[in-house]
């Protein structure tokens with residue numbers, strides 16, 4: 001079980017701002033002291049560039065950096081650390097696949113499949129890839145509970161021409177947990193050549209993700225949504241594919257030999273990490289994973305599910321007729337993310353009104369415009385939970401939402 | 409200070425000049441890409457004077473109150489005079505300190521006004 005008061009002590013922001021009710025972890029999580037301390041440790045103790053120094057602090061920095069790769073690999077059960085590529089964020093990870101592999105395999109006869117519930121970062125790269133190559137972009141719909149439609153009839157969507165299937169593991173609007181393992185298995189049965197790209201930005205922070213078990217080819221996520229620093233993303237990829245793909249960027253640290261005529265690239269992962277990377281934040285990222293592991297993935301999930309259940313119950317019962325909640329009805333089918341609209345109160349006003357009570361929530365399209373158009377909704381409001389949230393936070397939210405409804 | 413002062417809430421709940429005009433001379437619409445809110449604005453002119461003005465569309469309290477107050481101000485003024493209005497006028501009119509994301513809401517109706525003024529020919533002289 002999670003002791004929220006104890007956990008809050010790990011997050012210095014609550015010492016700085018004790019009354020803060022932070023309900024936007026889906027956008028970025030707060031950071032525990034361990035992570036912040038590690039950043040300071042690098043800058044104050046072994047601040048040096050990596051991979052090239054023949055001196056102690058550079059070797060130490062390189063070791064710390066590469067150590068994070070091992071920790072990440074183990075965390076998502078990769079086959080080996082060399083399958084882990086550090087990027088800036090999920091967005092860059094997905095773009096990397098679209099550029100480095102997509103442009104090799106897509107032609108005008110190909111199909112690319114994604115879904116309407118994607119974050120823009122797992123939608124636009126595929127839309128543009130299809131557009132540039134005159135390929136066909138197919139978009140999977142969602143049903144009224146915010147679940148992917150027709151997944152039991154995947155053969156009507158996936159064909160032998162489908163080169164890429166890019167899906168989110170968890171919707172950042174509905175919180176829906178998609179049956180990715182099942183979908184990947186079925187898609188590969190229809191077309192063994194298909195490349196599956198999974199956006200796990202909202203999955204990894206909330207429950208155990210195992211790439212071997214999922215059977216996908218690529219998986220992308222961001223450090224900053226799982227207690228880690230901003231500016232670090234992960235792309236996990238099957239090693240044989242990483243070997244075949246083109247580099248995404250050219251420059252230092254990604255080559256073995258350069259002559260006037262040609263360059264020989266390093267093996268993955270370094271082939272995809274051109275230039276000086278975000279050393280400090282990659283190093284500190286492993287502390288975020290240690291933190292998550294220390295709490296325990298199952299505890300995180302249980303805590304969040306309980307909070308979601310409690311919030312859905314209170315919102316549905318006490319704001320009946322005034323609030324519209326999107327996504328799965330049951331807390332079991334979603335992570336701790338709830339998007340909603342309140343009749344008569346614009347989402348901007350809800351967010352602003354709550355901010356005046358020091359409750360931070362999100363209002364807007366949540367980087368999912370196609371989904372909002374599909375729902376025929378303008379902007380929506382969204383709350384999301386993490387381990388530092390309690391039922392008390394939900395109580396404050398509900399009371400202030402009632403107050404907002406009275407005010408407007 | 410709360411952003412939702414009585415005057416803002418009053419204009420939000422009972423927006424002035426809200427609706428459509430019969431026989432409008434000009435109509436424009438603008439939208440806020442952050443939230444998809446749209447405002448349409450219509451005017452009836454008499455020479456250089458804005459004789460009547462109306463706005464419609466959905467929006468947050470800030471955008472609606474700003475539109476309501478702005479249309480009140482605009483009525484009966486000359487276009488020449490109105491072309492001189494800038495963003496700071498809107499901010500003063502609302503009397504609010506707004507964050508960058510909300511400034512967009514506050515300025516939506518002003519953008520519509522500017523658009524309508526530039527879509528109507530300058531009067532001679």
Ligand SMILES: Cc1ncc(COP(=O)(O)O)c(C=O)c1O
Nearest residue numbers: 089090091119121172201202222
């Ligand atoms: C589902 C999902 N995918 C991708 C992203 C993009 O993450 P980043 O901004 O770190 O690239 C987000 C973040 O909001 C997300 O929620």
